[in-house]
Structure formats: C-alpha cells, structure tokens
Amino acid sequence: MNNSFLEIETITKTFGKQTALDNVSASINKGELVCVLGPSGCGKTTLLRIIAGLETADSGSIVIDGRDATFLPPSKRNFGIVFQSYALFPNMTVQGNILFGLRQKRGMTKAAMVEKAREALHLVDLFEHRNKYPRQLSGGMQQRTALARAIALSPAFLLLDEPLSALDAKVRAKLRRDIRSIQQDLGITTIMVTHDQEEALTMADRIIVMNNAVVEQIGTPCEVYDHPATPFVANFIGTMNTYTDAGNICAIRPENIEIADSTDHDTWAEIRSIEFKGALTRVHGVLPNSEDVCLDLPSDRVKDLNLMEGSTIHLSMPKDHLRKYAVAA
Amino acid sequence: MDKLRRYLTGLRVSQLLVLLLCLVMLTVVLIFPIFSLFSKAFLNKSGDFVGFANYIKYFDTPALSTSIINTIDISLWSTLFSMILGFGYAFALTRTRIKGKAFFKYTALIPIFIPTLVHALGLVYLFGKQGILTRAGLFPFELYGRLGIIISETIYTFPQAFLMFYVALEFADGRLYEAAESMGASHARVLFRVTFPEIKYTIVSAFFVCFTLAFTDFGAPKVIGGSFNVLATDVYKQVAGQFNFNMGAVVGTLLLIPAVASFTVDRLVNSKNSGTISARATQLTIKASTGRDVFFFTLCSLVTGFFLVLIIALAIGGLTENYPYNLAFTLDNFSFNRSVGGMGAYTNSLKMALATAIFGTIFVFVYAYMIEKTAGFTLLRRFGKLLSVLPLALPGMVIGIAFIFFFNSKTNPLNFVYGTMAILVIANILHYFSVPFLTASGCLKKLDREYESVSDSMNVPRWKMFIRVSVPLSLPAILEISMYFFVNAMVTVSAVVFLYSANFKIAAIAITHMEEAGDFGQAAAMSLLILLMNVGVRIAYEAAVRLIKRRTNHQEVTV
Amino acid sequence: MPMNDTSLFRNILRASVLALTLPLVFTMAACSSPSVDDTTGTADVDASASGEIVVYTALEDELVEEYLTDFSAQYPEITVNIVRESTGTITAKLLAEKDNPVADLVWGTAASSLLVLDDEGMLEPYEPVGVENILDKFKSTKAVPSWVGIDVWETAFVINTVELEKLGLTVDDIKTYDDLLKPELKGHIVMSNPSSSGTGLLTVTGLMQLKGKGTDAGWNYLDQLHENIDQYVHSGSKPAKMAGAGETIVGVSFGYAGIKQKRDGLPVEVVFPTEGSGWDLEANALMKKDAINPAAQTFLDWAISDSAMNMYKGNYPIITNGQGAKYDGFESDPVDQLIDNDLSWIAQNRESILENWNEKYDGKSAAR
Structure with a gap:
C-alpha cells in the first residue's frame, strides 16, 4: 500500500554560507494535513517554497503524485498557496481575486468560472461579501478569501505559509477549525508551515518538526507529544521537564509526574511556587540536584494534599512516560 | 550537469530577458554615450592615449583644481539650507495645524515649474546691484559669486528636499509619539529621538539628491556665479570656450564622484533599512500649539512669499510694454519671434514633454519593477541600481555632447534618432531618470512580496500580474513620475540645447535666447506659459490622486 | 522531459514579445517627428x-x-x-x-x-x-x-552713465584702456572671460598685440586691470547687458551689444578705446x-x-x-578703430595665453 502523494527526497538548500535545509526527507500522504513545525529560521518556509517551486533545491528531489517535479516551474505543480500576509489584490473585489486565477484556466466558460468562484466562496462562507474589497473585510475574512482563491483553482494540494499568524487569538481558533473542516471536506492534501505548536497539534494529521535545517521528528500529534524523538522536540512541543540522571537526559511532562509516598519514590523536590490555572494547578519545585521541575495536578488534589511553598514532595516518574536521551556529544 | 539543470530551473528565462533588455537599453543610452565622451579624458587632442596626463594637468592648474573645493563648498551650504528649509516646510505641512496647507504645498513647487535661468533673473531683480531689496538697503551683500550660487542652488534643490521630507513625514506612527509624550520627553528630544530616526533614510537620500544636483548644476553658476569657478562652469569653459573635449571629459568624470559615493552609502544604509511602517501604526494626532504654528506659518510664508515675488516679477515683465519704463498692459510679448520658434516652440515643448512623460514613465516603472520584484540575478540587479543613480550626476551638457558623439556617429545603427524629437525625449528620460526610479522602487517595495508567488501558483503570467495588480496599485506613484518627467522636460535646457534640431525648437531654449537678446518681456511671457502648463498638470495630478484616494476611502466607508 | 522544454520555449517567446515592444515604442517616438535629413528636391528643379x-x-x-x-x-x-x-x-x-x-x-x-x-x-x-x-x-x-x-565685432566699453556720475566721472573720462585703471572704477568693471567667451579672447589678444606681442607689457596692464575687475563672466554680451541694467558700470564687451542696449533706451554709452580694438x-x-x-x-x-x-x-x-x-x-572711419590683428599669431598663442590668464586671474573670487 503506497498512499504517498508527495515525496521530499534528501533536499539540501544553502543561501550563501547559510544552510537552510540539510538533507531533508519526508513523505506526505494523499488527503492528509501535515504541519511543518519549528522555530523561525529553521528552514520550514524554505521547504515550502521548494515544494512550491518558488525556490530550487541544491540537491534532492520533489516527487508530486508519482511524477518528478524537481524541475517543474510553480505553474506546472498544480497547488494553491496562502500566505501569512494574505497577498490579496487590494484593487479587486473578493470575487475578482478569485476570478483572476480562474481566467488562466483554459477551456473554461465565463459561467463556469463564476460558478467555480461561487462554490469556493460558499465553502469559506463569504459569498455575500463577494463584491467587497479586501480592505473592507476583517483579517479573518481576508484570510478566508485567500483560502477560497487557492481552492477555486481545484489544486492537487494546498500550501499554507503561517496562515494564522497575523490574526488575533479568537479568530485564529475559529479559523483553525474552519481550515481543518474545509480540508477534510475536500480531502485535499495540505502542507502548513507554522511556528505555533498548539496550532500544529490541533490541526495536523502528522507533524514534521524541524530545527536548524534538519527534520527532528515526523509523526502524528500524539506521537510527537508523547514520544518526542529528540530533546529538542520534547522541549519545543508542550511543557517538558528535563533533568539529567546517570548521564542521560530524562524528559517527562508535568501531567505525568505522580506524587508518591516517602517510601516508594524516584526522587523528591522542594516546592518553590504554586500556580493556580483553573482545573489544574502547576506546582514548581527544585530537584535535589538543583534542577527545576514542575508538575500539573488537579486543583482539588493540591487542596487535599495541602501543598505549600517550601514543603517537600516525593515524586514518581512512571517508566512509560519517561523518555531518556543520550547526552549529545 | 545536474547543477546546471537546477540552475536553469530556478532561472526565470523571460524575467531574465526583460531585465537584460532594460539594462541593455539604459546601457545603450547611458554608458555608451558617456563612454564615448569620457574616454576622451585619457586621450590628447590628436586622439593618442595619454593615461592620466590630462588629470595631472588639471590638478596642477591651481585655478582649475580650486573649482573642486568651490563646488563642494557651495554644494554643502546649499544642501544644508535646502534640507533645513525643506524639512521645516514639510514639517509645517504634516505636523502642525497651520492654515493654508494646500496653498503652501503648491507654491513650494514653483521653482521646478520654471527654467532655472528664470530663478537667476529673479534673484538679480531682487538682490542685484540695482535690485529692489539692495536699493532698499536690505541686502548689503555681493550677490554675484559664491552667495548667489548658494541662494540659487538652495531654491533649485528646495522642492526636492521638501517633497522627500513631505513623503517621509506624512506617514508617522502615532504610537511612537504617544509613547514619547507619556514619558514626558521634550519637543527637542522627540525631534531628535523619534522624528529624525524615523526619517533617517530620507535624510541621507535628501542629502545626496540635493548635493548632487547642486554639485552638477550649470545654470546658476553661469548666470549668477560671477567669476566663482565650479566644476560645471569648468566643463563649459573647456568645451564651449576652448573646444577642449578631452579636458571637458576630465572634469565631467569628476562630477560623477558624488553619485558613486551616494550609491555606496545607499547600499550601506539600505542594507540596514528594514524599518517600514507596520500595519498597526496609528494616525498621529497633532496637538494644538500656537507658538509652534506661528513659527511654522511664518517660515512657510517667507519661503512662499519669496517664490511669489519671482512670479509677480515675471507677470509684470510678461504683461507690460517695456518694464520698467512703460507699464501699460499688453499681450504683445506673447507673439514670439519666429527665429526662436515662435508659438511652435511652445507646442513642440508640449509634445516633447508629453512623450517624455509617457515613454519615461513606462520605461522607469518596468525597469524599477525588474530591479525590485525579480528573484535572483543579484549582480545584474545591483548593476541596474548603480546605472539608475548615475544620471543624477551627469550635467545636462555632458549628456548633450555625449549624445552627439554617440548618436551622430555614421556607424551607429541608432543614428536615425539624431536630429529628431526622439533624441530629445531619450535625453530627457535619461537626464531625469534617477528620481523617478527612486519613487518607483520605493512604491514597489511597499507592495506585498508574495503577489508574485501567488500569481506564479495561479499560473498567471508575470506581465499580466504586472498590468493588473502592480500598475493599478502604484497609480499615484506612476502619475507622480509622469508629472515629474513632464515638468522637467518643459523647463530643461542644458542637455537639449546641443540636441534640438532646426525644425524642432522648444520653449525653454527660446527663453534663453530671449534672455540673451535682452527680450525680458518675451522671456517672462514664455516662462508664464510654461508655468501655467506645469501648474495645470500639477493640479490635474492632485485631482487624479484625490480621486483614487476617494475611491479607496469610499470602499472603507461602506464597511 | 518534453514538458520542460515547451515551457522554456514559451517563456522565451513571451519574453521576446516584450523585448520587441519597448524599442518599438522608442522607434514610434522617433518616427513621429520629421527627420532633418529629408530633402524635398526633385530632379527636374534647379x-x-x-x-x-x-x-x-x-x-x-x-x-x-x-x-x-x-x-x-x-x-x-x-x-x-x-x-x-x-x-x-x-x-x-x-x-x-x-x-x-x-x-x-x-x-x-x-x-x-x-x-x-x-x-x-x-x-x-x-x-x-x-x-x-x-x-x-x-x-x-x-x-x-x-x-x-x-x-x-570689436572690443568696446559699454558704460552706464547714470551710475558713472555717482562716482563723479563722466563718459569723457573713459576713453582709453588706461582709463579703466582709475581707482574710482575699482569693483565696477565686468569683463568677459576669455576662456569661455570669444569677446573676452579678442579683447585680451587685442591688448597683447597693442601693448607689444611677446612682451610683458600686456600682462602688466591686465594685472592692474584685474584689481579693478568685479567679475569675469561667461558671455560676450553679458557685460554690456549688466551695464545696461546697472549691475555694473563699465562692461568690457563688443560694439553691437552696447548699441543694442542704447537703442532699447537704456542709459549707456558705447566707447571704443582710442588705442584701438581687438576684433x-x-x-x-x-x-x-x-x-x-x-x-x-x-x-x-x-x-x-x-x-x-x-x-x-x-x-x-x-x-x-x-x-x-x-x-x-x-x-x-570705424575700420581705423581696428587694430592690425594677426589671426595666425592668435591661433598659435591662444592656448598659452589662456593658460597664463587662467592661472593669474581665474581663481579670483575663490580667494574671497
């Protein structure tokens, strides 16, 4: 069973002395939404631009739908793209923006184009705004317009470059769900670049975590969260306690540390501060070797245990949640 | 092989070709002619190669090399004055609550609406030995020479400085000022810590534009410079006095120094210049302050008043029988001598200015687009940028003579343009290329970098994207560029004086002939016609920009 | 990879269309005005x-x-x-x-x-x-x-009589080159620059010949004249015009330039120096x-x-x-006014005269 739609094979790209991508490989399946996640400057946008054909890799290849696309120009790769800045044409209406690309399609009647635009607009729920200009729309609506423009051309796959970063939190959350449901309805393969781990965890089928021009891990949100392959992934996604133990780096999530009794514990910590966060309460402490640790407990439990700053707690680190990494040379 | 193939894939062949075409066209009309003239700097009169001998001779002649110090001296002073005045004037129009801003904005541009010769005439009438102010005892100085040149160059460069500062100050991030105010910063502190840093790039650009213009101007030193020698008059003396093209070329190359320097500085500054106005910038609210407004109103009134006096003198001269002896009203001055081209010279000027505006705008905008909006070709684009600043450094006379050498050569396939209107149009486009290029590239830089990527993804060809998106979005800048070309083509003399042909005479040259012949009335009348046309074009431009703005505002209102 | 080749080809095609448009535009501009080389003569006409x-x-x-x-x-x-x-x-x-x-x-x-x-x-x-x-x-x-x-055309002094009277002089006081050396005239004489004006050149070469070719007498005179000069200008007629406008009192110019000022009703007199004029x-x-x-x-x-x-x-x-x-x-007879001009001597010595002149006087205002 080979369900792969897009193959990224050993891509390397340098700009002058700086390496943007170092031997990057990944495989993306048909119909899935893959997030490329990483801090700024990790090479994720470069990867997207190489997939789009806006840049050419120094070595390696891109295979789209079984066809070697390494040397194809962007216009032959059949994708739709959405940028953080929306890149809407301000001198055209919402509908005009969408028709602008459609007009390039050969053998399409005017009526068919309008129909196509109508479909796309309905999909993003902007049909009644079709005659407005971008500046008359809110940021979220502008981004949906950009999405409609990308979708209207019936591309084989979608590329989203930090599409939500310019929006405020509430709009962002709604648009996450919108994008995800549209993507699932259409069943369109989508690659989204983001630096926001929460966005990646909530939206993606799989996540490609990148750092310093290399891929750190590829996996489902659960996999990268529960089984981070490297200390970087462990630290970058969610909150993670890391401490050294017997020459190893140990990592465990705050919610996985358990309070133990004094006889059967792995270690202990002195409480420094207690942070009430609603249903959960985060307890910050210091390990015997002076490393910081924090754990999330249900707030009721904290009350029951009568935890106080300065008091000592005994901790147990469940084996199935504890990750150990060799110290990097 | 693989490397080559990858390189070719990244290469946008059509873009490369258009970029190359742009560069080739500018090279052909800039580098080739200039080379044909400047190569003479290394030849002796009989055409033998002599290396730097001409330069050594030039620097060995004390009177000649003094010109360099003189030129730097007057350029620095006039740049300083026009920058201070230009900044103050622009500040008044953007950051104060004075009345009559629209009026002041128009009058600030008067100097660029009339030939520079006319400024000098006006100065003589005001400050000459028999000048109105001199006679009233208000000007106890010697106009002719250094002072006259500095005043004249200040007038000449003021509108440029004003316009640049105006554009820079018009857009301010109100948040910065609110923050500064909340911290209790004094006005001076705000000026030095907020305003100046905000427009520092403009300050550098304005300095180089004004400095280079003053450095290479020939009109003012010739008419009012007395025996104060500058490089531009040295070129004139060598070329038109002693017919020594070799030495003229030596001096001509020296005139390029500020432009090359400005290119270097621009690269240094520009690489750090990433500060653009963010989308979240808020409108600056101008606080009421009577003292400030009175000060700036006075400043604007003085500058404007000075320019208006020039115009009134023109109007009196142009509409009276024989100023100052017979002040009866007449329109006779408008029936121009046939030998200077008559009224035909005026219509020719209109045709030429129109052609310059149309073709100049198309070329400069496409050129700027290729420089700003193509990916890759870094070296080519850098070369293109260097080419774009060079014309600023070329005095018109150098362009004129170089064009004769290049275009009139029998072996040049472009020979057919010589003696036609086309060569005047090309000379004008080249002569005034640099400032429109800055306008165009500045405007294009503000457009979203991803438009091109989006259009690539939608399979929309670049040219279509250019016409349907880049051009409409840059319409105000495009109009400004065409107006700039038009206005300058109407008033320019220095380059075209060598290039106009017997059956295509133009108005600005007619004015110099009238002045030489002492027909001040006719010269004033022709200047008035040019002024009227230029003001008309300016008003049309403002109306068009307002229309564009209203359309976009209208869209905003209906949200 | 046929796909690539066709797209490359199409790109080139598109670019060449664009490439043709711009020069065409220039050509149109060129053709829109008549060329001077056009001759309308036909064979059967003289x-x-x-x-x-x-x-x-x-x-x-x-x-x-x-x-x-x-x-x-x-x-x-x-x-x-x-x-x-x-x-x-x-x-x-x-x-x-x-x-x-x-x-x-x-x-x-x-x-x-x-x-x-x-x-x-x-x-x-x-x-x-x-x-x-x-x-x-x-x-x-x-x-x-x-x-x-x-x-x-020949050297002439164009004198603003109104301004001259203010100095306590009359036109009769200025008849010769030496009269220009009068201390009252200090700063009131404008002359054209020989390195940019033909009139300036003929005046200087004329003086050289009058005072004696190949001697220092001409230069000695110019040294003294230089003390009285207000400015050297880049045009032959400008000194006359400046005198007419009162911007200077004596303009060392040429005859016609002064006569025109006078005809226009300006208060000037044209004086031809008695020693003779360069021409x-x-x-x-x-x-x-x-x-x-x-x-x-x-x-x-x-x-x-x-x-x-x-x-x-x-x-x-x-x-x-x-x-x-x-x-x-x-x-x-006005012809008597003309000095015996040696054109070939001028042609031979022109460059060295100008060099010497530039060195001696041209930096004048720089020193101010």
Whole structure:
C-alpha cells in the first residue's frame, strides 16, 4: 500500500554560507494535513517554497503524485498557496481575486468560472461579501478569501505559509477549525508551515518538526507529544521537564509526574511556587540536584494534599512516560 | 550537469530577458554615450592615449583644481539650507495645524515649474546691484559669486528636499509619539529621538539628491556665479570656450564622484533599512500649539512669499510694454519671434514633454519593477541600481555632447534618432531618470512580496500580474513620475540645447535666447506659459490622486 | 522531459514579445517627428534654387529673422532651417558632430571658431559669387577661401552713465584702456572671460598685440586691470547687458551689444578705446559633407551679396567689403578703430595665453 502523494527526497538548500535545509526527507500522504513545525529560521518556509517551486533545491528531489517535479516551474505543480500576509489584490473585489486565477484556466466558460468562484466562496462562507474589497473585510475574512482563491483553482494540494499568524487569538481558533473542516471536506492534501505548536497539534494529521535545517521528528500529534524523538522536540512541543540522571537526559511532562509516598519514590523536590490555572494547578519545585521541575495536578488534589511553598514532595516518574536521551556529544 | 539543470530551473528565462533588455537599453543610452565622451579624458587632442596626463594637468592648474573645493563648498551650504528649509516646510505641512496647507504645498513647487535661468533673473531683480531689496538697503551683500550660487542652488534643490521630507513625514506612527509624550520627553528630544530616526533614510537620500544636483548644476553658476569657478562652469569653459573635449571629459568624470559615493552609502544604509511602517501604526494626532504654528506659518510664508515675488516679477515683465519704463498692459510679448520658434516652440515643448512623460514613465516603472520584484540575478540587479543613480550626476551638457558623439556617429545603427524629437525625449528620460526610479522602487517595495508567488501558483503570467495588480496599485506613484518627467522636460535646457534640431525648437531654449537678446518681456511671457502648463498638470495630478484616494476611502466607508 | 522544454520555449517567446515592444515604442517616438535629413528636391528643379538647407549660426535671433526675410524673398523655393546658439555652443556642437555633420553651412560665426573647424578639416573651400569684393584681411588666406567674413565685432566699453556720475566721472573720462585703471572704477568693471567667451579672447589678444606681442607689457596692464575687475563672466554680451541694467558700470564687451542696449533706451554709452580694438569676424563657411547641397552655395552667395551686406551694416557698421557705415557719434572711419590683428599669431598663442590668464586671474573670487 503506497498512499504517498508527495515525496521530499534528501533536499539540501544553502543561501550563501547559510544552510537552510540539510538533507531533508519526508513523505506526505494523499488527503492528509501535515504541519511543518519549528522555530523561525529553521528552514520550514524554505521547504515550502521548494515544494512550491518558488525556490530550487541544491540537491534532492520533489516527487508530486508519482511524477518528478524537481524541475517543474510553480505553474506546472498544480497547488494553491496562502500566505501569512494574505497577498490579496487590494484593487479587486473578493470575487475578482478569485476570478483572476480562474481566467488562466483554459477551456473554461465565463459561467463556469463564476460558478467555480461561487462554490469556493460558499465553502469559506463569504459569498455575500463577494463584491467587497479586501480592505473592507476583517483579517479573518481576508484570510478566508485567500483560502477560497487557492481552492477555486481545484489544486492537487494546498500550501499554507503561517496562515494564522497575523490574526488575533479568537479568530485564529475559529479559523483553525474552519481550515481543518474545509480540508477534510475536500480531502485535499495540505502542507502548513507554522511556528505555533498548539496550532500544529490541533490541526495536523502528522507533524514534521524541524530545527536548524534538519527534520527532528515526523509523526502524528500524539506521537510527537508523547514520544518526542529528540530533546529538542520534547522541549519545543508542550511543557517538558528535563533533568539529567546517570548521564542521560530524562524528559517527562508535568501531567505525568505522580506524587508518591516517602517510601516508594524516584526522587523528591522542594516546592518553590504554586500556580493556580483553573482545573489544574502547576506546582514548581527544585530537584535535589538543583534542577527545576514542575508538575500539573488537579486543583482539588493540591487542596487535599495541602501543598505549600517550601514543603517537600516525593515524586514518581512512571517508566512509560519517561523518555531518556543520550547526552549529545 | 545536474547543477546546471537546477540552475536553469530556478532561472526565470523571460524575467531574465526583460531585465537584460532594460539594462541593455539604459546601457545603450547611458554608458555608451558617456563612454564615448569620457574616454576622451585619457586621450590628447590628436586622439593618442595619454593615461592620466590630462588629470595631472588639471590638478596642477591651481585655478582649475580650486573649482573642486568651490563646488563642494557651495554644494554643502546649499544642501544644508535646502534640507533645513525643506524639512521645516514639510514639517509645517504634516505636523502642525497651520492654515493654508494646500496653498503652501503648491507654491513650494514653483521653482521646478520654471527654467532655472528664470530663478537667476529673479534673484538679480531682487538682490542685484540695482535690485529692489539692495536699493532698499536690505541686502548689503555681493550677490554675484559664491552667495548667489548658494541662494540659487538652495531654491533649485528646495522642492526636492521638501517633497522627500513631505513623503517621509506624512506617514508617522502615532504610537511612537504617544509613547514619547507619556514619558514626558521634550519637543527637542522627540525631534531628535523619534522624528529624525524615523526619517533617517530620507535624510541621507535628501542629502545626496540635493548635493548632487547642486554639485552638477550649470545654470546658476553661469548666470549668477560671477567669476566663482565650479566644476560645471569648468566643463563649459573647456568645451564651449576652448573646444577642449578631452579636458571637458576630465572634469565631467569628476562630477560623477558624488553619485558613486551616494550609491555606496545607499547600499550601506539600505542594507540596514528594514524599518517600514507596520500595519498597526496609528494616525498621529497633532496637538494644538500656537507658538509652534506661528513659527511654522511664518517660515512657510517667507519661503512662499519669496517664490511669489519671482512670479509677480515675471507677470509684470510678461504683461507690460517695456518694464520698467512703460507699464501699460499688453499681450504683445506673447507673439514670439519666429527665429526662436515662435508659438511652435511652445507646442513642440508640449509634445516633447508629453512623450517624455509617457515613454519615461513606462520605461522607469518596468525597469524599477525588474530591479525590485525579480528573484535572483543579484549582480545584474545591483548593476541596474548603480546605472539608475548615475544620471543624477551627469550635467545636462555632458549628456548633450555625449549624445552627439554617440548618436551622430555614421556607424551607429541608432543614428536615425539624431536630429529628431526622439533624441530629445531619450535625453530627457535619461537626464531625469534617477528620481523617478527612486519613487518607483520605493512604491514597489511597499507592495506585498508574495503577489508574485501567488500569481506564479495561479499560473498567471508575470506581465499580466504586472498590468493588473502592480500598475493599478502604484497609480499615484506612476502619475507622480509622469508629472515629474513632464515638468522637467518643459523647463530643461542644458542637455537639449546641443540636441534640438532646426525644425524642432522648444520653449525653454527660446527663453534663453530671449534672455540673451535682452527680450525680458518675451522671456517672462514664455516662462508664464510654461508655468501655467506645469501648474495645470500639477493640479490635474492632485485631482487624479484625490480621486483614487476617494475611491479607496469610499470602499472603507461602506464597511 | 518534453514538458520542460515547451515551457522554456514559451517563456522565451513571451519574453521576446516584450523585448520587441519597448524599442518599438522608442522607434514610434522617433518616427513621429520629421527627420532633418529629408530633402524635398526633385530632379527636374534647379537644385541650387530649391530644397532644404540646415544653417548653423551665432548671429542674434532678431538679426537672423531680419536677414532671412530677404533671402526668402529671393529664393522662395529654399527652406532654411536655422540652429542658432551662442558662439561657444554652436562651435562645440559642430565639433562634436564632426564625424557626421548635420549643418550644410555655417553663417555669421566667429572666424576664430571657423579656424578651429578648418584645422580639423571640416570646412569645404568655396568661392562664393562676389568674394573678390571682400577685403583680404577679412577672409581666409587660401586660394579658394574656406571661410569668408561678413562683418566685424570689436572690443568696446559699454558704460552706464547714470551710475558713472555717482562716482563723479563722466563718459569723457573713459576713453582709453588706461582709463579703466582709475581707482574710482575699482569693483565696477565686468569683463568677459576669455576662456569661455570669444569677446573676452579678442579683447585680451587685442591688448597683447597693442601693448607689444611677446612682451610683458600686456600682462602688466591686465594685472592692474584685474584689481579693478568685479567679475569675469561667461558671455560676450553679458557685460554690456549688466551695464545696461546697472549691475555694473563699465562692461568690457563688443560694439553691437552696447548699441543694442542704447537703442532699447537704456542709459549707456558705447566707447571704443582710442588705442584701438581687438576684433573678430562673423564669417561664413561651407561644411565638408559627403554630398554638398547646391542650395547651400546659393545661400553663401547671397550671404555676401550687396543686399545682405547692406542689412549687416545697419547693425555692425564694419562690414568686410569696406563699404561700412559709421557708428553713431563715432567720427572717423570705424575700420581705423581696428587694430592690425594677426589671426595666425592668435591661433598659435591662444592656448598659452589662456593658460597664463587662467592661472593669474581665474581663481579670483575663490580667494574671497
């Protein structure tokens, strides 16, 4: 069973002395939404631009739908793209923006184009705004317009470059769900670049975590969260306690540390501060070797245990949640 | 092989070709002619190669090399004055609550609406030995020479400085000022810590534009410079006095120094210049302050008043029988001598200015687009940028003579343009290329970098994207560029004086002939016609920009 | 990879369409105005009495217009296209066009400039009808003259009488070069710069010859004069105009420039120094071109005909056939005013004189 739609094979790209991508490989399946996640400057946008054909890799290849696309120009790769800045044409209406690309399609009647635009607009729920200009729309609506423009051309796959970063939190959350449901309805393969781990965890089928021009891990949100392959992934996604133990780096999530009794514990910590966060309460402490640790407990439990700053707690680190990494040379 | 193939894939062949075409066209009309003239700097009169001998001779002649110090001296002073005045004037129009801003904005541009010769005439009438102010005892100085040149160059460069500062100050991030105010910063502190840093790039650009213009101007030193020698008059003396093209070329190359320097500085500054106005910038609210407004109103009134006096003198001269002896009203001055081209010279000027505006705008905008909006070709684009600043450094006379050498050569396939209107149009486009290029590239830089990527993804060809998106979005800048070309083509003399042909005479040259012949009335009348046309074009431009703005505002209102 | 090849090909095609558009635009501009090279002459018409000629001249605009009326009346079939610029500009333009001359002939331009053109081999010797009437010293020495003078312009002092009286002097106090050295005149004399103006040059070379060629007497005089000079300007007529406008009191200029100021009603007197005046000629020449236009020869014939000469002398009393008029208030024969000018000596020494002059005086205001 080979369900792969897009193959990224050993891509390397340098700009002058700086390496943007170092031997990057990944495989993306048909119909899935893959997030490329990483801090700024990790090479994720470069990867997207190489997939789009806006840049050419120094070595390696891109295979789209079984066809070697390494040397194809962007216009032959059949994708739709959405940028953080929306890149809407301000001198055209919402509908005009969408028709602008459609007009390039050969053998399409005017009526068919309008129909196509109508479909796309309905999909993003902007049909009644079709005659407005971008500046008359809110940021979220502008981004949906950009999405409609990308979708209207019936591309084989979608590329989203930090599409939500310019929006405020509430709009962002709604648009996450919108994008995800549209993507699932259409069943369109989508690659989204983001630096926001929460966005990646909530939206993606799989996540490609990148750092310093290399891929750190590829996996489902659960996999990268529960089984981070490297200390970087462990630290970058969610909150993670890391401490050294017997020459190893140990990592465990705050919610996985358990309070133990004094006889059967792995270690202990002195409480420094207690942070009430609603249903959960985060307890910050210091390990015997002076490393910081924090754990999330249900707030009721904290009350029951009568935890106080300065008091000592005994901790147990469940084996199935504890990750150990060799110290990097 | 693989490397080559990858390189070719990244290469946008059509873009490369258009970029190359742009560069080739500018090279052909800039580098080739200039080379044909400047190569003479290394030849002796009989055409033998002599290396730097001409330069050594030039620097060995004390009177000649003094010109360099003189030129730097007057350029620095006039740049300083026009920058201070230009900044103050622009500040008044953007950051104060004075009345009559629209009026002041128009009058600030008067100097660029009339030939520079006319400024000098006006100065003589005001400050000459028999000048109105001199006679009233208000000007106890010697106009002719250094002072006259500095005043004249200040007038000449003021509108440029004003316009640049105006554009820079018009857009301010109100948040910065609110923050500064909340911290209790004094006005001076705000000026030095907020305003100046905000427009520092403009300050550098304005300095180089004004400095280079003053450095290479020939009109003012010739008419009012007395025996104060500058490089531009040295070129004139060598070329038109002693017919020594070799030495003229030596001096001509020296005139390029500020432009090359400005290119270097621009690269240094520009690489750090990433500060653009963010989308979240808020409108600056101008606080009421009577003292400030009175000060700036006075400043604007003085500058404007000075320019208006020039115009009134023109109007009196142009509409009276024989100023100052017979002040009866007449329109006779408008029936121009046939030998200077008559009224035909005026219509020719209109045709030429129109052609310059149309073709100049198309070329400069496409050129700027290729420089700003193509990916890759870094070296080519850098070369293109260097080419774009060079014309600023070329005095018109150098362009004129170089064009004769290049275009009139029998072996040049472009020979057919010589003696036609086309060569005047090309000379004008080249002569005034640099400032429109800055306008165009500045405007294009503000457009979203991803438009091109989006259009690539939608399979929309670049040219279509250019016409349907880049051009409409840059319409105000495009109009400004065409107006700039038009206005300058109407008033320019220095380059075209060598290039106009017997059956295509133009108005600005007619004015110099009238002045030489002492027909001040006719010269004033022709200047008035040019002024009227230029003001008309300016008003049309403002109306068009307002229309564009209203359309976009209208869209905003209906949200 | 056929896909790639077609897209590459299409790209090139598109680019070439664009590449063609821009030059086309320029070409259209070029074609929209008539070319000067167009000749309308046809075979069955006398080519010397019809057609179109390009004439470069340094004569004043108003004079050009006046003179041409006569030519057009006599030769209505010949269209004359005039390019008029100051002597320096027109000469520079002619020299720059050397490889491919546009002008058919030069009319009324300084002989000193025509000598330069002749040295460059740019002039075609031509003997216009009536050339025997021109005095020998006013035409080229060649058997077939390469240039022929029409009138003479000479050093003259143009004096603003109103301003002069304020100094307690009258016009009668300024008759000679030495009178210019009067201490009262310090800072009130404007002279044209010999390195940018033909008038300045003829004045300086004239003085050199008057005071004694090859001696220091001329330079000694100029040293003293320099003390009184307010400024050296880049045009021959400007000192006269400045005197007329009261911007200076004495303008060391040329006769016609002052006479024009006087005719315009300005308070000036024109004084010719008693020692004599340096002078130059306004002269005509045929340009050497691949095809000589016979109509150009017709023009040159007319340009020294009696009817033309009579018009010249209304403005420049000294004309080259010796039949000149008299200056207003100038008693003797104006030709007597002219010094014995050695044109070849000027041509030989011009460069060294200018170099010396520049070194001594040209930085004047820089020192201020």
